[in-house]
Amino acid sequence: MLNIQSNEIKTHFSSILRQVENGQDFLITKHKKVIAKLTPFSNDNQKISAKQAVAEMKTLKSLNIKLDKINQYKTTGRR
Structure with a gap:
């Protein structure tokens, strides 16, 4: 540097x-x-975030939470 x-x-x-x-x-x-x-610009943070997002989606999928329940949580969070 x-x-x-x-x-x-x-x-x-x-x-x-x-x-x-x-x-x-x-x-x-x-x-x-x-x-x-x-410093030089880098897209590494976005790539890491995308990998993390995919991993989290896989984790959520394994929990077998139904769409109705997700929508309920979403609505509750808006109050």
């Missing part, structure tokens, strides 16, 4: 962005204090 001062961002933005695209992380500092972190 590299440190870069906030006043350097504007001057070197294109270069910094290319490095981020290649996986580099940056800590942005102002007056020697870290104010932000610049």
